[in-house]
Amino acid sequence: MKLLFVLLIFFISVHADVYTQKLYETILGSIFKERPIPIFVSGEAKATLEKSTLFYIVKNCQESSVAVVGDDFTPKQECKNIPIFATTHRSYMRIEDAFGAFYWRKGRPQIYFRKRGLKMFHLNLPLDLQRFIDEK
Amino acid sequence: MKNKSFFTKSFYIFYVTFILLIVGAFYIFRTFDNTSSDIEKLTLQSNIVYISNIANNIAALINKKTDMQLMNTLQKSKALRESLQENLELFRTKRYRYIYVVQKIPRTEDFRFLLDGAKKEKSEFLEIFQPLNLQKWLGVYKTKEPCYFRHNDIKNLWLTYLQPIVQHNQVVAIIAIDFSLHEYNYMHHELSELSSSVKVFMSLLLFIFILVLILAFIDKKRVYLLQKQAKEIQHFNTTLQNKIDEEVEKNREKDKKILEQSRLAQMGEMLGMIAHQWRQPINAISATSITINMQAQMDILDAKSAISLAEKIEELTQHLSKTIDDFRDFFKPTKEQQNITYADLLASTLDIVGVSIQNKNITITTDIKSDVVFHTYVNELKQVLLNLIKNAEDVLEEKKITNAFIKIEAIENRLIVRDNGGGIPEDIIEKVFDPYFSTKTLNGTGLGLYMSKTIIENHCNGTLSVTNDADGAVFCIVLPQT
Secondary structure: OHHHHHHHHHHHHHHHHHHHHHHHHHHHHHHOOOOOEEEEEOOOHHHHHOOOOOEEEOOOHHHOOEEEEOOOOOOOHHHOOOOEEEOOHHHHHHOOOOOEEEEEEOOEEEEEEEHHHHHHOOOOOOHHHHHHEEOO | OHHHHHHHHHHHHHHHHHHHHHHHHHHHHHHHHHHHHHHHHHHHHHHHHHHHHHHHHHHHHHHHHHOOOHHHHHHHOHHHHHHHHHHHHHHOOOOEEEEEEEEEOOOOOOEEEEEEOOOOOOOOOOOEEOOOOHHHHHHHHHHOOOEEEEOHHHOOOEEEEEEEEEEOOEEEEEEEEEEEOHHHHHHHHHHHHHHHHHHHHHHHHHHHHHHHHHHHHHHHHHHHHHHHHHHHHHHHHHHHHHHHHHHHHHHHHHHHHHHHHHHHHHHHHHHHHHHHHHHHHHHHHHHHHHHHHHHHHOOOOOHHHHHHHHHHHHHHHHHHHHHHHHHHHHHOOOOOOEEEEHHHHHHHHHHHHHHHHHOOOOEEEEEEEOOOEEEEOHHHHHHHHHHHHHHHHHHHHHOOOOOOEEEEEEEOOEEEEEEOOOOOOOOOHHHOOOOOOOOOOOOOOOOHHHHHHHHHHHHOOOEEEEEEOOOOEEEEEEOOOO
C-alpha cells in the first residue's frame, strides 16, 4: 500500500510538472505572439520550460522576447529592455519592473500581473488573465 | 400423476428457497452498502472533529497572545509572529501538511499571509495569496462559521479546513489547515473494492437465477408439450380402432363395387359367348325350318320327314337350353368348396371358350402333369382361368400375332397359362394386378386381373403371379394341396 502511495505521489508530481508547463504556455503564449518564443530562463523554471515546444531558450537575455527569472536573477543592463516574468514571490517583489509572476504557494498556483510592467513593455493581456492584474 | 405432483412441489420449494436466497443476499448487500457509507462518513467526521479541535485551539492561542488585536499586534511584534509560527509548526505533520493564517485584503478578492506553519518555503508576512475555491473562503468571512472542502483537481488527496478567527465579533483572519485524506481514501478504496466484489457476486447470483428461471421455463414447456403429445397419442389410440373399422368398411364397399363392376363385365362376356354358342344351332334351326317350309310348299313333306326335322329342331333347342345352363352354372358363385383337379377345371373351361378361340385361329394346347385334387371354390377358379385365357386371346387378337397359341400346363399344384403375345412391358408388370389398370385399347375395365388375384389369394389361399418368357406373358396359379 505504501508503494501505491509513493507511486501516486510520483504521478501527481509528474502531473503537477506538466500542469506547471501548461500554465506557463497559457500565460506567456497568450501575451507573446512569436512561435517559438525565444526566452531567457534563470532558476528552477528552466527544467520545466525546456520541455515545452512553445519556447526556445536562449543564452543571452538580449536575444529573448521575455526573461523568466527566479530568485537567483540579478537585473542587468542588457536586460533592461526585456520584459521580465518572475517565478517566485521574492523575485516578483524584488524586481519592480517585472510585468508578472507565476509560482506555487501552499499547493495553489499564484498568478500576478503588474499594470506598470505591462504598460512599460506594451503588453496586452487576454480577457481571462486580466483578473490577475495587481492594481498597485 | 404422483410424479407430476412431486415435481411441482419440489419445483416450488426450489423457487421459494432461491428467491429467499436472492432477497437475503440483497438485504446483506444493502446493509453492507449502508454500513460502508456510515463508516466513511464517521471516519471523515471524526477527522473533521479532530481538525476542528486543533483549529479551535490555535484560534484560542492566537486570540490570547494577540489580546484580541491580531493585525496590530502581529505588525508590531516580529517575535510574537515567530513564536506563533513555531506553535503552528508543532501541529504540522505528514497528515497536516500546511497550517497557516491568512487575512482578506479589503476591497479585493486576494488574501495575505499573517502566519505560516511551514518549515520550508515559508510565506512572508503580508505576502499576497490567491486561494482556490475562493467562494468558500469568502463564505467563512460572511458566515463566521468554519468550513471544509476537498480539492477535486488533485484526486481528492487533500482537504482544506477553514476556521475563522473572530475578534470583536468580526472575522479578522482565517486559519487554514490542509490535511491529507490518504487514510480515508485508502479505506474508501478498500470498501469500494469490497462493494464491487459484492456487486459482482450479486450480479452473478441474479444471472444464475435468471438462467435457472429460463431453463425451468423451457423444461416446464417441454414437459407440457410431452404431456400434450401423450394426450394426443392416447386420443389417437382410442380413435384408431374406429378409423380402422371405417377404412375396412370403405374397403369392403370398394371391393363390393369392384365386384359388381366385374360381374357386369363378366355378364357382357357371357352374353357374347352365349350368342356365339347359339349362332350355329339357331342357324341350324332356321335351316330346318326353311326345309320344312319348302317341302310343305312343294307338297313333298311327309310325316316321316316332318318327325325327323321336328326331332332335329328339338335336339337343337335342347342344345341351346344346355348351353344356357352351362353358362349359368359357370358364373354362379359357389357357396361351398368342392373337389376338383386341374384336368377337370381345364376341360369345363375350354368347353365354354375353346371353340370361340379356335375360330379366331388361335391354337390352344394343354399339357396335364397333375392329378392333384384341390378342395376349393370351383366356379371362382374357373372364372380366373377363363379370365387368363380371354386376356391371352385379346392380346393375340389385338396384336394380330401369326401362329398365335395359348399353352396351358398343369404341373403338380401349379397351373401355367402362357401365350406368344410378346409379354408385358417390364415397367408396368408390377401394376397389372392393380384395380382399374388396363393395357387394352378397347373394352378394358382393369378389373379382371385384380379380381383374379383377389380370388386366388384371398378366397383360395393360393398365389397368382406373372412373368415374361421369350414368347410372351406367363401367368402361374399355385394352389395349396389339401
